[in-house]
Amino acid sequence: MYLTPEQYLEIERKAEWRSEYYAGEMSELAGGNQAHGLISGNFIAVLHGQLRRSACRLFAFNMRVNIPATGLYTYPDIVAACGELKFIDAEADTLLNPVFIAEILSPSSEGYDRGRKFEHYQTIPTLNEYLLVAQDRIHVDLYTRQSAGAWLLTSANQLTDTIALPSIHCSVPLAELYEGLQLV
16 A cells, blocks of 8 residues: 555654655564664764764664655664754654764665665765664774765774764774674
8 A cells, every 4th residue: 555755654653663664665674683782872872972062963763864855764773963953844753964874784684774775865965974884793884975976985894993973073983883792
C-alpha cells in the first residue's frame, strides 16, 4: 500500500519501532547489537564534551532526517546540526539541515550505508561529513564534501589514529571510539 509522507509521519510518530520511508513505502529498521550500542555510546561520550558550548547539537538514534531531494526519511545513528535547527514541521522531530552524519556499520546494513543511503545523503546541501564506523574491526571511513561537490575519503584503522571532524569542530580518537570492544 502506497503511503504519502504525511501518512508515514502520522504512523511513525505513534509507532514503537522506527521505520524508514522512501517512495511510498515504510521499512522497519533493525535493532543494534552489543558492539553497535557500545560504539554509539562511546561516540556520544566523545562528542558531547566537545560540543557542550558550541552552536552545534548532537542527536543519536531517534532524530529522523528528511532528504527533500530524494524523499527519504531515515534515522542516522548519529547526526549533528549547527546554528539554527531546521525541521520539517512544528513537531521538531525531523531534521532538515544536518552537517554531520555517522552510521555504525553492521553486516546487514553496510552495503546500503556505503551505497544507496550515501547517494541520498549526498543531496543534502548542508551535509559536509559522513562517517562510517566498522563494528567488526578497527576502521572508519570519513567522506568530506569538497568545494566542487566531490567527496574526499579519509580512512583510519589504528587505535592510535584520531579522525578530525571540521564541520562540528571535533576530533575522535579511535581508542576512545572502540573502548571496551573486544575485537579478534
